[in-house]
Amino acid sequence: MGCHFTKGLPALLLSSVVVCLIPSSVSAQSPLSKEELLISNDPVGHPGGHLVVSLRSEPKTLNPVTSIDISSREVIAQMTGDLIHINRFSENTEPALAKSWKVSRDGLEYTLKLRRGLRFSDGSPLDADDVLFSFHAYLDEKVNSPQRDLLLIGGKPITIQRMDADTLVFRLAQPYAAAERLFDSVAILPRRLLEQAYNDGKLSQTWGLDTSPQQIAGLGPFRLKEYVVGQYLTLERNPYYWKADREGRRLPYLDQITFIFVPNADAEVIRFQAGDTDMVNRLSAEDYAALEKEQTAHSFHVYDAGPSLEYNFLLLNLNSSLPAQSEIAKKQKWFRDVKFRQAISLAIDRDSMIRLIYRGRGTPLWTPVTPASSFWIDNAIPHPPRSIDQARKLLQQAGFSWSRNGELTDDTGSPVKFSILTSASNSQRVQMATIIQQDLKELGVSAQVVSLEFRSVADRIFRSHDYEAAVLGLAGGDTDPNSQMNVWLSTGNDHLWDIGEAHPATSWEAEIDRLMEKQLTTLKPQARKILFDRVQEIIAENLPIISLVSPNVLVGAKDQLGNFRPAALDPHTLWNSQELFFSVTVAARQR
Amino acid sequence: MRLLSKKSLLLMSLVAIHVPILFSGLFAPYDVAEQNRDFSFVPPSRIHFTDAHRTLHLRPSVCSLENSGFGQYHENRDRCFPIHFLIMGSPYLLFGVFKSNLHLFGVEAPAKIFLMGTDLYGRDVFSRFLYGGQLSLLTGILATALSLGFGVLFGTLAGYYGGWPDAVIMRIAELFLALPWLYLLFAVRAFLPLNLNAAAAFCLLVSVIGIVGWARPARLVRGIALSSRERHYVLAARLFGGSDSYLIRRHVLPDAYAVIITQAVLLIPQYVLAEVTLSFLGLGVGEPTPSWGNMLSTLQQYQVLVSYWWLAIPGAVLVPVFCSYLLLASELQPRRTAIDA
Numbered sequence: 001m002g003c004h005f006t007k008g009l010p011a012l013l014l015s016s017v018v019v020c021l022i023p024s025s026v027s028a029q030s031p032l033s034k035e036e037l038l039i040s041n042d043p044v045g046h047p048g049g050h051l052v053v054s055l056r057s058e059p060k061t062l063n064p065v066t067s068i069d070i071s072s073r074e075v076i077a078q079m080t081g082d083l084i085h086i087n088r089f090s091e092n093t094e095p096a097l098a099k100s101w102k103v104s105r106d107g108l109e110y111t112l113k114l115r116r117g118l119r120f121s122d123g124s125p126l127d128a129d130d131v132l133f134s135f136h137a138y139l140d141e142k143v144n145s146p147q148r149d150l151l152l153i154g155g156k157p158i159t160i161q162r163m164d165a166d167t168l169v170f171r172l173a174q175p176y177a178a179a180e181r182l183f184d185s186v187a188i189l190p191r192r193l194l195e196q197a198y199n200d201g202k203l204s205q206t207w208g209l210d211t212s213p214q215q216i217a218g219l220g221p222f223r224l225k226e227y228v229v230g231q232y233l234t235l236e237r238n239p240y241y242w243k244a245d246r247e248g249r250r251l252p253y254l255d256q257i258t259f260i261f262v263p264n265a266d267a268e269v270i271r272f273q274a275g276d277t278d279m280v281n282r283l284s285a286e287d288y289a290a291l292e293k294e295q296t297a298h299s300f301h302v303y304d305a306g307p308s309l310e311y312n313f314l315l316l317n318l319n320s321s322l323p324a325q326s327e328i329a330k331k332q333k334w335f336r337d338v339k340f341r342q343a344i345s346l347a348i349d350r351d352s353m354i355r356l357i358y359r360g361r362g363t364p365l366w367t368p369v370t371p372a373s374s375f376w377i378d379n380a381i382p383h384p385p386r387s388i389d390q391a392r393k394l395l396q397q398a399g400f401s402w403s404r405n406g407e408l409t410d411d412t413g414s415p416v417k418f419s420i421l422t423s424a425s426n427s428q429r430v431q432m433a434t435i436i437q438q439d440l441k442e443l444g445v446s447a448q449v450v451s452l453e454f455r456s457v458a459d460r461i462f463r464s465h466d467y468e469a470a471v472l473g474l475a476g477g478d479t480d481p482n483s484q485m486n487v488w489l490s491t492g493n494d495h496l497w498d499i500g501e502a503h504p505a506t507s508w509e510a511e512i513d514r515l516m517e518k519q520l521t522t523l524k525p526q527a528r529k530i531l532f533d534r535v536q537e538i539i540a541e542n543l544p545i546i547s548l549v550s551p552n553v554l555v556g557a558k559d560q561l562g563n564f565r566p567a568a569l570d571p572h573t574l575w576n577s578q579e580l581f582f583s584v585t586v587a588a589r590q591r
Numbered sequence: 592m593r594l595l596s597k598k599s600l601l602l603m604s605l606v607a608i609h610v611p612i613l614f615s616g617l618f619a620p621y622d623v624a625e626q627n628r629d630f631s632f633v634p635p636s637r638i639h640f641t642d643a644h645r646t647l648h649l650r651p652s653v654c655s656l657e658n659s660g661f662g663q664y665h666e667n668r669d670r671c672f673p674i675h676f677l678i679m680g681s682p683y684l685l686f687g688v689f690k691s692n693l694h695l696f697g698v699e700a701p702a703k704i705f706l707m708g709t710d711l712y713g714r715d716v717f718s719r720f721l722y723g724g725q726l727s728l729l730t731g732i733l734a735t736a737l738s739l740g741f742g743v744l745f746g747t748l749a750g751y752y753g754g755w756p757d758a759v760i761m762r763i764a765e766l767f768l769a770l771p772w773l774y775l776l777f778a779v780r781a782f783l784p785l786n787l788n789a790a791a792a793f794c795l796l797v798s799v800i801g802i803v804g805w806a807r808p809a810r811l812v813r814g815i816a817l818s819s820r821e822r823h824y825v826l827a828a829r830l831f832g833g834s835d836s837y838l839i840r841r842h843v844l845p846d847a848y849a850v851i852i853t854q855a856v857l858l859i860p861q862y863v864l865a866e867v868t869l870s871f872l873g874l875g876v877g878e879p880t881p882s883w884g885n886m887l888s889t890l891q892q893y894q895v896l897v898s899y900w901w902l903a904i905p906g907a908v909l910v911p912v913f914c915s916y917l918l919l920a921s922e923l924q925p926r927r928t929a930i931d932a
Contacts, residue, residue: 266893286894289661352628356711359661424873427892431711434878438626438712448788449878453777 035117036099037244044245045562045581050256053574054268054277058261059233062216062224063207064187065137065145073185074571075259078235079121080187081219081242083112083131084180088567088575091375091479093180097126097188097219097242107175107523114166119240120190121223122214128162133191133198135160143203150182158182175521177528178480190217221252221578232260243578253581257574272556273298279557279564281573284428285359288554305553305566307363307371310475312432314348314420314546316341318497319465320505331418331468334410339398341543343391346384347439353549357431361554365547367536368487372550372568373479375525378533381540388442395443408444417446421460421470424451432548433471462499471548472496477570481519481532488516488535497544508542598922605915608908612724616683619718620697620704624879625681627703627713632662632899635708643668650674655702662898672702708901710889714879720905723881727870728912730797730882731863735855737801738862742808743851747839749809750816761813764806772803772865776874789880796875800865808854812847819846849923856920860913867909883909 059072064080067073085096095101098112118126138145139157151158156173163169172179193215197206207216213224219242222235235257243251260277262268269287272280275298283291283302291302316335322328334340350364363370366384369377384390399411408416420433433449440447447469452460460467474494476483486492490504490513504510512535519531539545555566555573563579566572574580611618638651654671656664680694698704707716749760776799816839819825825842833841863883869875870884871891878885883905890896890903 269893284892284894286892286898290894290898349628355661356628356631427889430873430878434712435626437879438624441624451873451877453873 035119035242036115037242037250038095038099038115039248040243040245040251040579042245042563042576042579044247044249045253045579046584047249047253047255047581049254049582050258051254051279051561051577051580051582052258052260052277053279053281054262054271055233055259056262056264056268058230059209059259061208062211063204064189064218065143065147066204068146074574075233075235076187076218077185077220077571078222078257078574078577079216079218079220079224079238082184082186082188083114084183086181086184086478086569088569088571089565091373091569093178093184097131098183101180103180103523107177107179107521108172110170110172110179111163112168112170114168115242116166118219118242120217120219121238121240122190122193122217123240124190124192124217126188126190126219127165128168130191131168131188132160132162133195134187134189137189137194137198137203138186140198140203142201143198145204147186151186153179175523176482177520177522178482178525181478181480181482184478188219193217222254222257225256230261232258234258241578245579252578254577257577272300275300275558278561279555279573281555281571283554283556285357285361285551285554288361288556289359291556299559300556301559302554302556303564303566304361305555305572306568307550308475308553308568309370309372309477309479309550310473311365311368311370311550312429312471312473312548313365313368314344314432314436314548315461315470315472315496316344316546317465317467317469318505318544320498320501322465328466328468330414334400334416335469337398338542339394340400341546343394343398343443344440344445345543345546346387346391346394347443348436348546348548349386349439350549351386353432353435356435357428358549358551361552363550363552365550367540368474368484368545368547369536370550372553376479376481376529376532378536380533381536386439391443402444406444407446415446416444417448418468419448419450421457421467422449422451422472423454423457425454426473428551429471429473436471461496465499475570479569481516481528481535485516485520488512506542508538509544512538598919601915601919601922604911605919608912608915609728612721612728614685615718615721615725616685616691617693618695619683619715619721620680620694620706621715621718622681622683623714623719623722623881625714627709629658630656630664630703630705630709630713631711633664633705633709633713634899635901636703636705637666638674639671642671648673653698653702653704670702672698674698674704707904708899710886710902711895716886716901716904719881719886720883720908723883723886723905724908726793726876726880727863727866727883728859730793730800730866731859731861733797734801734804734862734865735858737797738804738858739808739851739855741802741805742854743812743844743847745805746809746812747816747843747847750813751820751835751839751843753817757813760809764809767803767806770803772799773869773872775799775803776869789876792876796866796869800862800869804858804862808851808858811850811854815847815850816843819843853920853923856916856923860916863912864909867905 055071055074057069057071059075060069061067061072062076064076067076081097083096083098084093084101087094097115097118099115100113102111114128114131120126137143138147139151153172153176154174159171161169194203194206197203209227216224221238221241223238225236226234237252237255241251245251262271265284268280269283271277273291273294288302295301317328317332318335322332354360354362354364367378367381371377395408400408400416403409403415410416420436422429422433424430430449430451437447437449461470461472474487486494487496489495490501490509498505504513515531515535519528522528522531553566553568553572557564557573560583562581562583563576565576567575633656636653638653640651641647650673652671652673654666654668657667658664674696675698676696678694678697679692680697682690682692685691705715705717707720710716745760749757779795779799819842825838828838828842866875866882867884867887870882871888873888875882875884886905895902
């Protein structure tokens with residue numbers, strides 16, 4: 001094992017010597033059996049190699065407690081470990097730092113057993129106190145962690161009790177289905193390094209990007225090596241990582257991962273095409289098509305990993321908080337008519353969207369659940385094909401008529417016109433809106449596409465409610481319906497079509513509320529599925545949002561990369577970074 | 592070559608560019624919003640003078656396209672359709688007033704003629720280019736008129752009267768010069784209602800570009816007014832009892848005439864570019880109304896840029912248009928100096 005000396009100050013050198021000495025002595029003396037390592041079942045790879053990937057923006061922090069942005073979270077995920085992990089490929093939970101867990105019969109008590117003998121990446125041991133400390137930090141209101149909300153069950157924080165050095169009991173205020181999924185991505189922190197800062201109330205300021213690698217430790221497959229502002233961030237192999245392959249070799253295989261910062265998606269593709277990076281986490285359909293042609297010549301491959309969790313939809317403003325005389329309120333009279341919404345949905349040509357925008361690499365949607373959630377999707381939902389005639393009939397039934405020049409008019413004779421808001425930075429959604437506009441023209445509806453900068457779109461949707469219709473997309477982090485509670489509950493923060501309504505405006509919204517609450521406290525997955533199927537049926541029938549299309553997960557990687565298995569869940573490519581390896585010849589060349 | 596001076600050549604080339612754009616309804620074979628979703632990213636149609644048997648025909652023809660995978664087409668030389676001139680097609684409004692459905696050229700269904708190819712939605716780029724040019728060039732011309740109007744008015748007032756009006760107007764002008772107009776437009780757009788139709792968005796664009804730009808011509812005109820009010824003949828006219836408005840009309844403005852014309856010719860391309868930039872960034876008129884800027888905005892996607900060259904035509908056309916305007920500006924300049932000397 002190489003000990004890396006940074007070109008830092010002499011004082012830092014000394015500490016890095018100490019850090020380096022402990023690991024080599026420990027790993028030489030302690031046989032693997034003393035540490036309860038997790039043995040991976042994946043094909044055995046070769047050690048060594050340096051993986052280079054791109055990040056679309058620089059991380060803002062390395063602090064797992066305060067990070068929100070995608071780039072920070074992606075880097076932190078490589079440096080930290082959680083108790084129970086969601087396997088991004090199988091979408092099921094699996095043991096991580098906790099080697100096992102038990103749920104009490106009432107579903108209120110989770111008893112977790114920690115693996116013994118594990119060490120943080122700086123060599124210090126992990127025990128139940130670290131776990132206790134971590135959860136206290138996440139739950140502390142003063143720390144203001146974005147993860148705090150997730151750890152509140154029924155409005156009350158989870159309580160944690162330490163039974164012995166490696167047993168912890170987590171108590172929930174009310175039954176919560178699939179509560180073990182909550183542990184995913186809750187990074188366990190080293191108490192030794194952070195307790196002082198926490199006691200001083202400075203936890204959220206620690207572990208910024210200026211922190212020296214010696215002061216950061218985690219339980220992930222990699223640890224911080226170097227950060228160069230504006231250029232790259234390098235992680236090196238964590239020699240104490242707690243997973244091993246079938247042959248007993250400690251993971252990860254790779255020596256280093258470097259994240260280079262690129263300004264945008266195009267730069268990301270160009271760098272990959274040029275061979276500067278070894279994989280790319282997200283490709284657009286055009287990029288995919290272009291790279292596909294070059295893959296043999298450039299010895300990389302592009303993969304279509306199937307449906308993603310992202311769903312795009314047309315949102316009609318149903319907010320009940322708008323003043324009755326406002327311009328939007330007049331249009332809401334149409335939007336509130338379920339037949340109007342159904343007619344719009346019938347008029348939309350989803351197949352063309354798939355063909356033109358995703359070049360066939362996507363799925364048309366009639367509910368917001370995408371095929372990526374193979375367990376949860378309700379396959380009984382009808383997929384009515386596009387039909388202008390059918391749509392016209394529905395509109396007629398709803399009291400609309402057509403003027404002599406083909407314009408759709410409501411019962412008071414005013415023409416049906418509305419604007420569709422999209423974010424200018426997302427070209428795919430602008431394209432969807434443009435297709436919808438042309439489709440609606442066939443109904444005599446004149447819609448107008450308005451693309452604004454992302455922040456003003458978000459402000460209009462979430463705060464001022466000053467919009468008529470919008471094309472938006474949401475991507476859940478998990479397949480479990482619990483991660484969508486915020487969208488479907490009428491009190492939810494992301495209850496997009498009517499944010500902040502005091503009580504459900506319609507009986508079907510009340511029904512969704514009831515079903516979602518019920519599935520939350522139902523413990524049997526099959527029973528939950530029945531409840532959630534009903535929710536999907538209600539949504540498909542009443543169309544509070546008109547689901548459009550979902551893109552596939554398109555990624556690329558160099559041919560030499562072994563164990564590369566892109567997943568539907570984020571991060572699509574780096575989720576199994578500990579198992580990635582370069583085939584022998586390349587690894588040898590790189591060293 | 593004395594028959595045609597450089598200036599008239601330039602003027603003629605500008606006219607040649609502007610006429611088809613002005614009569615875009617006549618020249619464009621299709622409606623700008625008409626989508627042919629099976630013909631996404633079709634390259635410019637080939638025009639044949641021979642048929643499949645290599646026989647020469649005087650009437651050109653286009654062959655029908657067959658779709659073989661996304662963005663891949665091949666011509667079916669057995670199914671060719673002659674191009675007809677002056678045929679009836681989709682209805683349009685000439686100059687926004689006269690109803691017509693006469694098109695300069697077209698082919699019969701099922702064939703389609705795409706002189707500049709199609710975009711993602713299968714819309715005819717040539718038709719959109721002509722209509723888009725109408726919007727982009729008109730923005731340039733109207734915004735120039737607007738900012739020159741304000742510029743001349745305030746510049747003359749400031750230069751002719753001097754004193755505190757001069758100080759006030761010029762400080763405001765400096766304020767406007769320092770204003771970041773791009774962000775101003777962002778801000779203005781964010782405050783306006785969303786269901787701004789194309790005409791309203793166009794007026795907004797013209798007024799913001801025009802109003803922000805008044806300061807530069809105002810400063811130039813002020814300089815001229817300042818010097819010309821001290822000229823002996825102006826002083827003489829004043830001595831004979833000429834009123835302020837008479838002096839400005841008769842003496843000061845004619846002095847500024849050359850500068851105003853040159854400024855106009857310089858400002859038009861500058862403002863066309865401003866419109867193109869704003870629409871490129873998605874701040875101009877919205878889909879499906881075309882403008883050169885929003886047509887170019889699809890090129891922000893790298894793969895579109897490298898794969899479909901015909902979408903860059905509106906950008907390429909800007910070069911000769913701007914060159915003609917700028918060369919004309921420099922042609923106009925020496926004429927006046929020659930007279931002055």
